[in-house]
Amino acid sequence: MTADALTGKQRMAIERTKMAEQDPAARAQNFNEVNLGLAEAAAIQEANRCLQCKKRPCVAGCPVQLRIPEFLEKVAAGDLAAAAEILRTDNALPATTGRVCPQETQCEAECVRGKKGQPVAIGWLERFVADWAAENTAPPAPPAERSDKRVAIVGSGPGGLTAAGELARRGHDVTVFEALHAAGGVLRYGIPEFRLPKAIVDREVANLQALGVTVECDVVVGKTITVQAIMEQFDACFIANGAGLPMFLNVPGENLSGVYSANEYLTRVNLMGAYRPDSHTPIARGPVAVVFGGGNTAMDSVRTAKRLGSQRAVLAYRRSRAEMPARLEEVHHAEQEGIELMFLVAPTEILGDDDGWVRAIRLRRMELGEPDASGRRRPVPIEGSEFELPADIAIVAIGTRANPLLTATCPDLKLNKWGNIEVDDNQMTSIPGVFAGGDIVRGGATVILAMGDGKRAAAAIDAYLKPTK
């Protein structure tokens, strides 16, 4: 069956494929990936659902502007090598985005097939082809034509890795500085194994190294070396050092034993491997875990707590389901796994026992008022509605503040009032040759938006470096 063998009507008749998943009861006990991937035949059939429409709204919906129709056309024709080549050219981390992008608000939201029925499963196909390429194609090679320019990247998260790949493919000499002992940033410490296996992150980083990118771990820019020192050795710099200090609730009891920021909880589990029996890193466990927040980090935390043995893993969110920023698939998977979603509640106190451990959470019911600055309806407390929820572990996943480590030692960098770095349309900061993107600019966003920044910054850096070439 070739791509042009089907009529539009025949394409319309194909139903969206299903993603094979681990059984919910089984997977709530392990850290293996939930989604099991598509078979080749199913992938080709799914790609054939694409109508190859002229307007290409899906591409506009993609922060890295992946050429989705061309990609789908190659998959539909069974030419996976050509499809992989499109991915490799347009997206530095396809196996990652195929797994963690919120496709339902991006490419798939724009897909015309979604207007009457289900959109093409672009994310699943991206994942399928990226995994196929890892098995069946050679890693990329550095380009033959080299520039004599050196670019430093601060942070090896999705933004930094994307920029590194884009710049390496253009022949520049790229060094990535990472503060932690392993590369990947939030892909490494934040997103759990059951959503993004760390072997995939290793592979994405290895692909970039094959392209000629140097990754140096254990370098905290702002502490170990400064941006000024970097600019003495490099021709340009891209700052993508990510989210910073976790925010806390400012309620009594927040420093009790058993209370974590989501960053700490997830870092212990993902980066330090606390879920593995042979890990030296401890993690508190308990029969009831309560997570505060409604985003992907909150969802990752509560599903992790379930897997670490909590019989009751509760997500307490102060707004309602409609306002949840979490990715739809994660909410769906979480509910299948027996996660309790508690809406319109906010903690007023964390209560401790005599040993200083969490014993219960005092929650207050909320109702939705007028929309706030984010456009979502503001939660308003209902007086006298407080109640106690017994708990052993409490995890705060309500966002982060700007990371001050780099900016504190780089006074020339212009910041906004929240401490995030200000950039122009080309991601350039107030210092010529120094660019920035991702959470340090946006103040908390998604993997793919950081990658979009990285891609845009790489193009701008390439242009910035050219005139003197």
Added chain:
Amino acid sequence: MFEVLSNEVICPNVHRMVIRAPRVAAARRPGQFVIVRCDEAGERIPLTIADADPAAGSLTLVIQAVGDGTRCIVGKQAGQALQDVVGPLGLATHVERWGRVVCVGGGVGTAVMFPVAKALAEAGNELTTIIGGRSAPFVILRDELAAISRELHCTTEDGSLGRKGFVTLVLGEILADPSRRPQAVYAAGPVPMMAAVAEQTRPQAVKTIVSLNPIMVDGTGMCGGCRVTVGGEIKFACVDGPEFDGHLVDFQELARRQQMYNHADCRLDRRLREHPDEEEP
């Protein structure tokens, strides 16, 4: 990888190691720390930089072997390497010319206090140093501190070296004597010692700086595990500290949080044992 240049035992279970880490050595200032990981499976262990030689590109660390991570680190001999050494982390000590300063070190906390004492002496302060330990072999860096101090006092719990008792015994006498009373006190050691020092200096409002050592993971402000309450506010020891005003620190909370994982079994096991028939609600 970071090469171990030397490794010597300076008191039972405590090693002085010199590590090659040129970037850290060049950037480091007194009061800062590094995070060390022994091998691929290692925990991230925060350790104060006791000294540094930027020209040689080396750091001196004083390490007490107390858990898996630190035992692995002190097991590395000269010529071998540590997997990760990252830093310098934390804020540097605020060094000024106070006049008379008393530096107090308890146990391996003396190695935390040493670089600060050195910086304070170099800044022209008149230094009195009080160091203590369980018994004579546990009192460390005596010669190094004697070289920079006008007075050096040792205390041991068993009286095997210096005065019998705790460091607070000598500090109390100094504070009671108006002619010896310091303008500032710097203390590093076990939490009860730092808390006791802060209580001693509080009545006379002598500026007291303590170096805190809470449980830490990344050391860059990302996780918040090292949060401490200082003056009623949450501070992160890794980026806001590790040094704080001793009169404002909630030592009780710090002590409790340090013990968070000091149970052989996890909380779940304990709770499940206590409530064997606990069913999902």
